[in-house]
Amino acid sequence: MKHYTSIHDIDNINSWIEEAKALKLTPLKHLELGRNKTLGLLFFNSSLRTRLSTQKAALNLGMNPIVMNVSGDAWGIEFGDGTVMNGNTAEHIKEAAAVVSQYCDIIAVRAFPTLTDKVKDESEEVLNAFKKYASVPLVNMESATGHPLQGLTDAITISEHKQKERPKVVLSWAPHVKALPHAVANSFAQAMQKMDVDFVITNPEGYNLSPEIVGSTPIINNQEEAFKDADFIYVKNWSSYDDYGKVNNTDPNWMITKEKIGDAKFMHCLPVRRNVIVEDAVLDSDSSIVIQQANNRTYAAQLVLKKILENA
Numbered sequence: 497m498k499h500y501t502s503i504h505d506i507d508n509i510n511s512w513i514e515e516a517k518a519l520k521l522t523p524l525k526h527l528e529l530g531r532n533k534t535l536g537l538l539f540f541n542s543s544l545r546t547r548l549s550t551q552k553a554a555l556n557l558g559m560n561p562i563v564m565n566v567s568g569d570a571w572g573i574e575f576g577d578g579t580v581m582n583g584n585t586a587e588h589i590k591e592a593a594a595v596v597s598q599y600c601d602i603i604a605v606r607a608f609p610t611l612t613d614k615v616k617d618e619s620e621e622v623l624n625a626f627k628k629y630a631s632v633p634l635v636n637m638e639s640a641t642g643h644p645l646q647g648l649t650d651a652i653t654i655s656e657h658k659q660k661e662r663p664k665v666v667l668s669w670a671p672h673v674k675a676l677p678h679a680v681a682n683s684f685a686q687a688m689q690k691m692d693v694d695f696v697i698t699n700p701e702g703y704n705l706s707p708e709i710v711g712s713t714p715i716i717n718n719q720e721e722a723f724k725d726a727d728f729i730y731v732k733n734w735s736s737y738d739d740y741g742k743v744n745n746t747d748p749n750w751m752i753t754k755e756k757i758g759d760a761k762f763m764h765c766l767p768v769r770r771n772v773i774v775e776d777a778v779l780d781s782d783s784s785i786v787i788q789q790a791n792n793r794t795y796a797a798q799l800v801l802k803k804i805l806e807n808a
């Protein structure tokens with residue numbers, strides 16, 4: 497594996513999950529693999545978990561992580577071909593990606609969507625520009641349409657916590673105060689579609705994810721019906737896909753409550769807005785496995801970096 501930019505880069509999710517569990521048991525076993533190798537982490541957007549867990553994953557492999565907040569600290573980057581750069585951009589991605597490749601053995605990038613230009617977002621302009629102009633492997637730390645480190649993490653977590661061979665997993669939309677990306681929900685759905693689980697999605701009318709993501713997964717617009725016999729309830733807000741990037745629904749009745757969760761385990765990628773997405777009573781109970789889920793971010797990233805280093 498050269499790059500890890502999509503859940504589709506996972507050839508066998510069950511073997512990846514077992515490899516990640518093994519890494520979790522002995523995280524420092526491969527310290528020599530990454531010695532004297534540099535991981536460059538480039539953030540065009542905010543992050544807590546991805547920023548810290550991916551650095552920790554690199555350190556566990558003996559790598560040297562270096563981090564930059566591109567939007568705040570670097571020059572404005574131009575992504576257009578043939579652009580006369582007499583505006584606000586000072587450096588072209590052709591130079592920026594090539595230069596970072598001189599300093600790093602692997603580059604990891606976070607770049608959220610515009611949520612105003614569907615064509616641009618679905619072209620994965622930033623991620624694919626790095627893929628094209630960088631000369632080293634690339635890792636997606638959440639792009640316009642996917643968050644594959646999160647999706648792998650979620651698969652590991654469900655495998656660890658399932659109480660039956662084929663659990664029922666529900667991806668539920670919940671309300672939010674601003675427009676959020678589809679990336680986390682997209683990668684979670686793709687990961688679940690690779691696993692042996694009974695997977696359903698529940699969201700209000702007008703909030704279906706892209707048909708390319710949903711595929712044959714059932715969509716149930718009645719949340720209560722979807723939650724029946726659920727073993728895992730994975731909650732995430734996303735803005736409308738059909739009315740791209742819009743917030744047309746903030747119905748608080750979709751918020752997750754203790755009454756709704758039943759015997760299911762509550763999952764969320766975090767950060768989460770308490771008492772908007774989910775009530776305190778759920779997060780503060782044994783129903784929630786969000787901290788264990790966040791811990792697994794390190795081992796998902798470590799497995800990805802290990803596979804790239806072994807392929808180098």
Ligand SMILES: CCC[C@H](NC(C)=O)C(=O)O
Nearest residue numbers: 676677679680765766767
């Ligand atoms: C990991 C989640 C990152 C981002 N969340 C926010 C709040 O912007 C999102 O919803 O994609």
Ligand SMILES: NC(=O)OP(=O)(O)O
Nearest residue numbers: 543544545546765766
């Ligand atoms: N879940 C996740 O990616 O968290 P951060 O945005 O804090 O990195």
